Amino acid sequence: MLSGRKRAILKAIVSDYIQRAEPVGSRTLARRYNLGISPATIRNEMADLGEMGYLEQPHTSAGRIPSYKGYRYFVDSLMEAEQLSPADEERLSRALQQRLSKIDAVFSEASRVLSEVSQYVSLILTPIFGQQTFQQLRLVPLDSQFVVVLMVTDTGLVQNRVMEVPPGVSAAELDQIAQVFNKHLKGMSLEDLNSSFLQELYSVFSRRNRALQEFLADLITGFTFGEGEKVFLGGTTNILKQPEFNDVEKVRNLLQILEERDHLCRLLMDMASEDIAIKIGEENECLQMKDCSIVTASYEINGRRMGTIGILGPTRMDYARVISVVEYMQKLLSKTLGDILL
Amino acid sequence: MLSGRKRAILKAIVSDYIQRAEPVGSRTLARRYNLGISPATIRNEMADLGEMGYLEQPHTSAGRIPSYKGYRYFVDSLMEAEQLSPADEERLSRALQQRLSKIDAVFSEASRVLSEVSQYVSLILTPIFGQQTFQQLRLVPLDSQFVVVLMVTDTGLVQNRVMEVPPGVSAAELDQIAQVFNKHLKGMSLEDLNSSFLQELYSVFSRRNRALQEFLADLITGFTFGEGEKVFLGGTTNILKQPEFNDVEKVRNLLQILEERDHLCRLLMDMASEDIAIKIGEENECLQMKDCSIVTASYEINGRRMGTIGILGPTRMDYARVISVVEYMQKLLSKTLGDILL
DNA sequence: GTTAGCACTCTCTCCCGAAGAGTGCTAACA
DNA sequence: TGTTAGCACTCTTCGGGAGAGAGTGCTAAC
Numbered sequence: 001m002l003s004g005r006k007r008a009i010l011k012a013i014v015s016d017y018i019q020r021a022e023p024v025g026s027r028t029l030a031r032r033y034n035l036g037i038s039p040a041t042i043r044n045e046m047a048d049l050g051e052m053g054y055l056e057q058p059h060t061s062a063g064r065i066p067s068y069k070g071y072r073y074f075v076d077s078l079m080e081a082e083q084l085s086p087a088d089e090e091r092l093s094r095a096l097q098q099r100l101s102k103i104d105a106v107f108s109e110a111s112r113v114l115s116e117v118s119q120y121v122s123l124i125l126t127p128i129f130g131q132q133t134f135q136q137l138r139l140v141p142l143d144s145q146f147v148v149v150l151m152v153t154d155t156g157l158v159q160n161r162v163m164e165v166p167p168g169v170s171a172a173e174l175d176q177i178a179q180v181f182n183k184h185l186k187g188m189s190l191e192d193l194n195s196s197f198l199q200e201l202y203s204v205f206s207r208r209n210r211a212l213q214e215f216l217a218d219l220i221t222g223f224t225f226g227e228g229e230k231v232f233l234g235g236t237t238n239i240l241k242q243p244e245f246n247d248v249e250k251v252r253n254l255l256q257i258l259e260e261r262d263h264l265c266r267l268l269m270d271m272a273s274e275d276i277a278i279k280i281g282e283e284n285e286c287l288q289m290k291d292c293s294i295v296t297a298s299y300e301i302n303g304r305r306m307g308t309i310g311i312l313g314p315t316r317m318d319y320a321r322v323i324s325v326v327e328y329m330q331k332l333l334s335k336t337l338g339d340i341l342l
Numbered sequence: 343m344l345s346g347r348k349r350a351i352l353k354a355i356v357s358d359y360i361q362r363a364e365p366v367g368s369r370t371l372a373r374r375y376n377l378g379i380s381p382a383t384i385r386n387e388m389a390d391l392g393e394m395g396y397l398e399q400p401h402t403s404a405g406r407i408p409s410y411k412g413y414r415y416f417v418d419s420l421m422e423a424e425q426l427s428p429a430d431e432e433r434l435s436r437a438l439q440q441r442l443s444k445i446d447a448v449f450s451e452a453s454r455v456l457s458e459v460s461q462y463v464s465l466i467l468t469p470i471f472g473q474q475t476f477q478q479l480r481l482v483p484l485d486s487q488f489v490v491v492l493m494v495t496d497t498g499l500v501q502n503r504v505m506e507v508p509p510g511v512s513a514a515e516l517d518q519i520a521q522v523f524n525k526h527l528k529g530m531s532l533e534d535l536n537s538s539f540l541q542e543l544y545s546v547f548s549r550r551n552r553a554l555q556e557f558l559a560d561l562i563t564g565f566t567f568g569e570g571e572k573v574f575l576g577g578t579t580n581i582l583k584q585p586e587f588n589d590v591e592k593v594r595n596l597l598q599i600l601e602e603r604d605h606l607c608r609l610l611m612d613m614a615s616e617d618i619a620i621k622i623g624e625e626n627e628c629l630q631m632k633d634c635s636i637v638t639a640s641y642e643i644n645g646r647r648m649g650t651i652g653i654l655g656p657t658r659m660d661y662a663r664v665i666s667v668v669e670y671m672q673k674l675l676s677k678t679l680g681d682i683l684l
Numbered sequence: 685g686t687t688a689g690c691a692c693t694c695t696c697t698c699c700c701g702a703a704g705a706g707t708g709c710t711a712a713c714a
Numbered sequence: 715t716g717t718t719a720g721c722a723c724t725c726t727t728c729g730g731g732a733g734a735g736a737g738t739g740c741t742a743a744c
Contacts, residue, residue, distance in 0.1 A: 025706050040718050043707070061706045061725045102503050140482055142494055148502070152484055160490070161444050162500050237601060240594040248590060252582040259579060367737050382687050385738070403694045403737045687744075696735085704727085713718075 002052075007078060008035060009045050010054055014066045014074040018316050021243045023063030068281040068315065071293070075278060075319050082320035084328050088117050092328055096336045103157070103340060107232045110309070110333055115235020118325050120313035121258070122234040123294075125268035127157055127306040129229065130191035137181040139174040141165065147174060151223055153190070155301045156341035161222060166211035177216070180204055190223055229307070231264045244291060244314045253288045268308040271296040276327065281315040291315055295322045297330035301337045309333060349420060350377060351387050352396055356408045356416040360658050363585045365405030410623040410657065413635070417620055417661050424662035426670050430459050434670055438678045445499070445682060449574045452651065452675055457577020460667050462655035463600070464576040465636075467610035469499055469648040471571065472533035479523040481516040483507070489516060493565055495532065497643045498683035503564060508553035519558070522546055532565055571649070573606045586633060586656045595630045610650040613638040618669065623657040633657055637664045639672035643679050651675060 002010065012033045016024045026039040026046060035042065046064055049055045054070040057063075066074065095113035096106065107124050114122035132153035140148040144165070151159045165174070184197065201216050236258060245251050257263060263286070271277040271294070280293045295317075296310035309329055311322050344352065354375040358366045368381040368388060377384065388406055391397045396412040399405075408416065437455035438448065449466050456464035474495035482490040486507070493501045507516070522543065527535065543558050578600060587593050599605060609628070613619040613636070622635045637659075638652035651671055653664050 023706090027706070038718050039706095040720095041716085044717085047708080057707090059725060060708095061723085063706065136484070138482055138484075138490075140480055140492065142478070142480075142492075142500070146498070148480075148492055148500060150482065150484075150490055156488070158484070158490060158504050160502050235601075237594050237597045240590055240597070246590055248582055248588055248593065251590065251593065252579050255579045255582070259577075365737090369737070380687050381737095382689095383685085386686090389739080399738090401694060402739095403692085405737065685744105687742100689741090689743100691738105691740090693738080694736090697733090699732090700730090702728090702730105705725090707722105707724075709721090709723100711718100711720085714716090 002073075005035075005037070006045055006049060009042060010049055010066075010070060011074065011078040013046075013049075013055065013064060014070060014078070017065055018318055021316060023058055023065050025063035028063070068283070071280045071315055071319075072283075075280065079320050082324045084321075084324045088325070089328060091117055092325070092332060096332050103337070104230075106333075106336055106340065107230075110329060111232040111234035114309065114311065114325065114329055115238055118311050118313075118322055119235070119238050119241070120311050120317060120322065121236055121239050122232075123264060123268060123296075123308075123310040123312060124232040124234075125265060125272070125308040125310075126230045126232070127155070127301065128269065128272070129153070129157075129159070129223070130189070131304065131306055132157065132190055134181075134185040134188050134190060134193070134223070136186070137178050139178045141171050141174060149219065149222065154187070155304065155306065159223070163215070163218065163222075166209070166215050168209075169212060169215075177201075177205070177219075193220060193223055229265055229269070231261050231268065233258060233264075239313070242314050242316075244316065250291070254292065257286060257288050267294075268296065268310060271310065272298050272305060272308045274298070276323065276330075278319070278323075293317050293319075295319065295326050297326045299330050299333040299337065301334070301341060306337075344415075347377075347379070348387055348391060351384060352391055352408075352412060353416065353420040355388075355391075355397065355406060356412060356420070359407055360660055363658060365400055365407050367405035370405070410625070413622045413657055413661075414625075417622065421662050424666045426663075426666045430667070431670060433459055434667070434674060438674055445679070446572075448675075448678060448682065449572075452671060453574040453576035456651065456653065456667065456671055457580055460653050460655075460664055461577070461580050461583070462653050462659060462664065463578055463581050464574075465606060465610060465638075465650075465652040465654060466574040466576075467607060467614070467650040467652075468572045468574070469497070469643065470611065470614070471495070471499075471501070471565070472531070473646065473648060474499065474532055476523075476527040476530050476532060476535070476565070478528070479520050481520045483513050483516060491561065491564065496529075497646065497648065499643075501565070505557070505560065505564075508551070508557050510551075511554060511557070519543075519547070519561075535562060535565055571607055571611070573603050573610065575600060575606075581655070584656050584658075586658065592633070596634065599628060599630050609636075610638065610652060613652065614640050614647060614650045616640070618665065618672075620661070620665075635659050635661075637661065637668050639668045641672050641675040641679065643676070643683060648679075 012029055012035065013024050016029070016032065026042040029042055030039045046055060050057065050064060053067055054073060055064040056067045058065065092113055095109045098109065107126055111122045111124045132155050135152040135154050138150040140150065142148060146162055147165050149161055149163055180201065185193070198217060198220055202213060205212060236255065239245055239254065240251060275298060277296045278293065282290050284290060284292065284294070291314060292312055293315045294310050294312045296308050298305045298308050300306060309326060311326055313322065354371055354377065355366050358374065368384040371384055372381045388397060392399065392406060395409060396415060397406040398409045400407065434455055437451045440451065449468055453464045453466045474497050477494040477496050480492040482492065484490060488504055489507050491503055491505055526539065540559060540562055544555060547554060578597065581587055581596065582593060617640060619638045620635065624632050626632060626634065626636070633656060634654055635657045636652050636654045638650050640647045640650050642648060651668060653668055655664065
């Protein structure tokens with residue numbers, strides 16, 4: 001455990017650095033914070049903290065900056081929770097209070113306002129289909145050639161797409177297919193939907209040709225991979241305001257990651273297991289993100305954890321504030337989605 | 343008109359600058375290109391071209407760079423059409439040859455490969471609904487509370503969303519609504535779909551309450567603004583490789599524009615009126631894009647111009663190459679979409 | 685009309701020195 | 715023994731030349 005004085009110094013250093021983005025020295029620290037001790041004493045303590053791995057020195061005779069370990073300690077046991085200002089709460093709420101008919105519009109608005117209020121990059125993972133169970137399937141023929149496939153999950157999400165109907169399959173037969181699905185799959189987790197069911201289907205429709213079999217296979221893969229999960233991204237340009245991203249090379253590295261939606265998707269899914277998750281710098285598996293931190297929260301639909309919202313910024317981000325923003329949005333989103341879907 | 347020699351010199355300068363991104367001087371020009379004249383003569387000609395507004399000088403005693411007018415002249419009458427390499431054609435085709443069930447997947451793949459091959463930023467505007475006519479409406483009730491609204495256009499695009507059914511409206515009544523729509527609107531341009539029809543609808547269902555009226559109004563606005571047009575963006579990071587974007591401030595300006603999807607949408611719609619459109623530097627209304635050029639082409643679905651693909655790069659972009667890429671993708675996309683939708 | 689020569693201009697880079705900030709060590713102090 | 719003042723030292727940053735390099739425009743000759 002760190003002594004009270006070391007804790008106070010570490011806290012002051014991290015806070016100061018978060019605010020000003022510049023290495024902080026003993027003299028400045030003594031001047032700016034009322035620690036009641038002289039720069040010399042602070043220097044001694046700083047040397048200790050440096051040896052213990054909480055602080056780093058960009059070079060001899062620059063001030064100290066927090067190491068990853070320093071941020072972690074700060075977040076875990078020094079930082080004070082911050083109450084979101086009423087103005088910010090207002091901004092967040094209002095964005096979701098508009099009448100947003102499509103669920104995607106909700107996510108897109110949420111991501112926009114999240115990045116605006118936080119001034120960092122916002123990420124939103126749409127509901128994970130694997131977490132839901134099959135409720136019903138509808139096959140709505142548009143004409144003799146195309147059919148609209150509607151799949152409804154237990155949480156009320158509707159997945160839809162247009163498919164080509166194999167030639168010679170009648171509307172009655174489509175109905176029959178839907179019936180088999182609805183009878184056999186109701187309540188089954190979409191994750192578990194595997195090929196054994198497909199075999200069963202084949203046998204039911206065995207008299208039929210290869211085209212139909214392909215159609216059925218496509219139908220099922222569409223459920224699991226179909227629309228899939230998407231990631232909404234907002235405020236990418238905010239990151240460019242941060243002094244640590246004054247280097248175009250760094251910017252490019254980060255933006256490249258943000259362009260790989262699959263990667264982000266996996267990242268957010270991994271973090272979905274916790275209510276609030278914080279990854280600081282090196283804790284990110286991805287090397288290119290070692291200068292960044294991510295704070296995520298999982299939103300719920302009807303009490304079930306369904307997806308994740310997150311904010312990405314430099315390791316030097318204002319954790320207390322970001323956490324309060326994310327938490328507020330988490331509640332807001334859970335409520336809004338519940339209202340729309342239930 | 344410019345003399346043959348001036349044309350040759352201008353062409354050499356623009357080509358060289360496009361390739362190397364550095365002001366080009368008379369001596370270098372004479373060395374690199376076999377123009378058969380001495381640097382001194384070139385200098386005279388360059389001075390003329392400068393006075394005529396085709397060239398600019400970053401400062402005295404640097405070489406010349408093309409002005410906006412210089413690029414324009416180059417594009418209009420100096421540039422030689424470039425044949426896309428078989429390898430590139432292959433890459434573009436293959437991306438769209440995958441089985442892509444959802445139309446959005448086609449656009450997303452197209453935008454990805456477009457940016458990869460061009461090494462600039464790619465933009466794709468999804469089909470403009472206003473250009474299409476109403477074909478049919480389906481209202482598929484999921485349960486007593488929600489209904490899936492399916493609207494099919496004459497080009498085979500399906501727009502869908504989930505809406506809440508006003509309490510007390512039966513399935514039969516929904517059917518009736520759909521029938522009225524299908525009877526009155528078939529063949530009508532979605533753009534023209536206005537409130538006069540809504541009045542008519544009200545009178546048909548006049549016995550009904552306010553909730554139903556709101557439902558009907560929402561239904562119609564959904565057609566025109568509903569899903570709306572989307573812009574797919576790819577290869578944003580490519581722009582960062584360009585030396586002209588070594589300045590973070592410039593990058594931020596551009597990325598900010600690219601984040602405003604509505605703005606991009608309008609931009610691409612404006613350019614949709616031509617088969618191939620090229621906007622160079624200052625020709626862009628948007629001030630922040632004065633250092634950029636956009637090359638667009640409109641793709642067709644069943645012979646009707648429906649949307650736009652484009653490539654955005656620095657004014658110093660390789661126009662010949664970009665044009666050939668865009669043209670190729672235009673044909674590819676028109677074909678692919680025709681196949682999927684028809 | 686074209687070219688060679690030349691003086692001149694402007695940028696870029698490298699280097700140097702001064703300023704500033706901060707450290708670590710030592711010695712004195714409570 | 716912990717704390718503090720003092721001091722020499724280190725390292726970065728910034729500004730000011732000096733020199734190199736590239737290119738221009740003008741003039742005079744071909």
